[in-house]
Amino acid sequence: MAAPARWSHVWVGAETGALKGVNLQKRQATNYTGGGALSRGEGVCALCWGDPAETEVLVGCLDRSVKLFSTEKGKFTESRLCPGGDGAFCGLAAHGSTLITCVESGLLKAWRDNAAENVSLELQAGSGLCRMRQDPAQPHRLATGGKENALKIWDLQRPEEPVFRAKNVRNDWLDLRVPVWDRDLQFLPASDKVVTCTAHRQVRLYDPSTPQRRPVLEVTFGESPLTALSLAPGATSVVVGSARGEVAVIDLRQGRVLKCLKGFAGSVRGLQCHPSLPLVASCGLDRFLRVHDLGDKRLRHKVYLKSRLNCLLLSTHQDWEEAPAAPAAVKEEEEADDALWDSMDTVPTLQPEGGRAKRAKKRKSSGP
Amino acid sequence: MAAGGQAPGGGNMAVGGAGPERGAEPPAPERVLFPPTFSVSEIKNKQRRHFMFVRWKQQQRKEKLALRKKRRKEREALGDKAPPKAVPKTIENQRVYDETTVDPNDEEVAFDEATDEFAPYFNRQTVPKILITTSDRPRGRTVRFCEQLSTVIPNSHVYYRRGLALKKIIPQCIARDFTDLIVINEDRKIPNGLVLSHLPDGPTAHFKMSSVRLRKEIKRKGKQPTEHVPEIILNNFTTRLGHSVGRMFASLFPHDPQFIGRQVATFHNQRDYIFFRFHRYIFKSEKKVGIQELGPRFTLKLRSLQKGTFDSKFGEYEWVHKRREMDTSRRKFHL
Incomplete structure (x- = not known):
């Protein structure tokens, strides 16, 4: 079980508490939470990489435990409890050896290595949070957003006040306040900008480097709440997913829908683009993991994963389309198999030639 | 039909089976010969057309019944050795496999x-x-x-x-x-x-x-x-x-x-x-x-x-x- 863990392309967290590694080449999903250990109380609600080399996955569960999963060993190595606040995790992040957790009631905490009481930082980001994300370029910068809780950008080196606090858009044509409900957000690399998507169907782009606190760009898409968002490679467009399974690529310069992706049956909960390849992976309540090509909009892979999926993590390996080298354990088995075949006597049958040849061929092709 | 057969135009050439020569050069315009066909719908007189159609329909039915009878006779002649009857194809039994089908042992x-x-x-x-x-x-x-x-x-x-x-x-x-x-x-x-x-x-x-x-x-x-x-x-x-x-x-x-x-x-x-x-x-x-x-x-x-x-x-x-x-x-x- 340990060997294939390294070759998983996508990690998916399910509502039943299962962490699944999916190898798309073999269309193979492995459940790394043991069969008896599943429980809905430990449903996975957040995933993130524990280190930049992507050998560790941090898994945030509903019961406020954060487990460390080693992709090298293929099993959970550590587990720690992160109490405080109410609700499920809405974001996890790792900064060096520090673990940053954020819960729905708005409590954002930074935990120093391992010791449960070792809270280095604690800040209140306001109630009704839906998502917390980390800036990949500057890992000490975080952004939060939620229901009636507009975007705030925090700097962990100056945690007293948010660095940027978004302002709600102007009242509508009836002079009524526009409700706020940010469902997902992401930092744009190589700039200060942050893009958010809301349950009121808007995609908004904020630019903290300008004095304007309102969004610099607003696009509405579809008819159902937008639930997930991911930045496409190149950072000029963004992929958004909705609660009815509508997924579109939206251009961030002109504010137009570039293309729509098809094949979704239910709400999209997790969406992630590959940082360099034109691929986007998505999972959601329809229990499928799908990988689409952003270039030609084709569905590349579709894997049924048996339970409702909450979040996913895409490995950023460049060569992930290539078949991985076969693990050593399988090789040994093959050799043992060969030895067994050699030790057997040839039994003359009606067509011994054909049978033997066929078998040999098969063995060769199944090898590495 | 007849007019089409007479025409030397290239439009009908593809139908005439010019397959093998297609790659070499554009085929020479030659007369394509179609087998003489007859269709009920070509009859201009409505009464006559209707009459012919009914007769055609009756003939079809007769052939079908004869075929069925022949098959039944064959089955009876073979007795126990008759091949099992084919299962009719329905939309349900030709259903596209759904990968979410629940396995009771899962x-x-x-x-x-x-x-x-x-x-x-x-x-x-x-x-x-x-x-x-x-x-x-x-x-x-x-x-x-x-x-x-x-x-x-x-x-x-x-x-x-x-x-x-x-x-x-x-x-x-x-x-x-x-x-x-x-x-x-x-x-x-x-x-x-x-x-x-x-x-x-x-x-x-x-x-x-x-x-x-x-x-x-x-x-x-x-x-x-x-x-x-x-x-x-x-x-x-x-x-x-x-x-x-x-x-x-x-x-x-x-x-x-x-x-x-x-x-x-x-x-x-x-x-x-x-x-x-x-x-x-x-x-x-x-x-x-x-x-x-x-x-x-x-x-x-x-x-x-x-x-x-x-x-x-x-x-x-x-x-x-x-x-x-x-x-x-x-x-x-x-x-």
Whole structure:
């Protein structure tokens, strides 16, 4: 079980508490939470990489435990409890050896290595949070957003006040306040900008480097709440997913829908683009993991994963389309198999030639 | 036809089997000879055309019958050694394989089902209590249909909607320990939709309802159903989505049917249409069973399954039927 863990392309967290590694080449999903250990109380609600080399996955569960999963060993190595606040995790992040957790009631905490009481930082980001994300370029910068809780950008080196606090858009044509409900957000690399998507169907782009606190760009898409968002490679467009399974690529310069992706049956909960390849992976309540090509909009892979999926993590390996080298354990088995075949006597049958040849061929092709 | 055959034009050349020379050079214009054909539709006289068509039809039928007779003779001649009869191809048995089909030995799916929203019912922790209501201001058949539905489902209560919003009804239902909410929607006095919401925390299914027959409109119906708890039959709910829907229907009826009532409610799924029938049966002898329909009968088709209770604006859907995307094959079924 340990060997294939390294070759998983996508990690998916399910509502039943299962962490699944999916190898798309073999269309193979492995459940790394043991069969008896599943429980809905430990449903996975957040995933993130524990280190930049992507050998560790941090898994945030509903019961406020954060487990460390080693992709090298293929099993959970550590587990720690992160109490405080109410609700499920809405974001996890790792900064060096520090673990940053954020819960729905708005409590954002930074935990120093391992010791449960070792809270280095604690800040209140306001109630009704839906998502917390980390800036990949500057890992000490975080952004939060939620229901009636507009975007705030925090700097962990100056945690007293948010660095940027978004302002709600102007009242509508009836002079009524526009409700706020940010469902997902992401930092744009190589700039200060942050893009958010809301349950009121808007995609908004904020630019903290300008004095304007309102969004610099607003696009509405579809008819159902937008639930997930991911930045496409190149950072000029963004992929958004909705609660009815509508997924579109939206251009961030002109504010137009570039293309729509098809094949979704239910709400999209997790969406992630590959940082360099034109691929986007998505999972959601329809229990499928799908990988689409952003270039030609084709569905590349579709894997049924048996339970409702909450979040996913895409490995950023460049060569992930290539078949991985076969693990050593399988090789040994093959050799043992060969030895067994050699030790057997040839039994003359009606067509011994054909049978033997066929078998040999098969063995060769199944090898590495 | 004749004119086409005479024409030296290149348009007909492809038909004439110029295949082998195509690659070499453009074929020389030569006369293409078609076999003489005759079609009934070419006859100009209407009476004559009709007469010829009838005769053609009769001939076809004769040939067919002769072929059938010949085949039967062959079978009889072979006796026991006759090859088994071919199974006719139907849309159902040619169904496109659905990868979500539930394997009964699958631990993960079993766990998922054992801990879902219906688990309290199947663990016998809750007793079903159902509220039946309609869209606002129901008329005619819808009212009667609700009454008849409440005689089928034990422990169900019909309430007048009184213009209340569903999102306001649901918290009240939960406070009064209702386990399910059924809303019948009507359009021009004809019931055409059904919303089935499991309480307290979902899921909610939206169905299209059609072919509603009330008790009065059913021929050879039995007497009024009794108060006994009916048995329930769920047919052909095979996929993961089908299982969820089937469990939803099952949780409408109490456990432990009273067999003395000899009443049975059937939800039969065929090609994604769910047929509801309500029968009384009797064992006439050891081999023979008689059934009698009690009504009402209706047909449902799943439109969407929503996670959580009714929320049309911010609800998240587990499954939405997208006709343009999903109905690509006639042999693909979702339930």
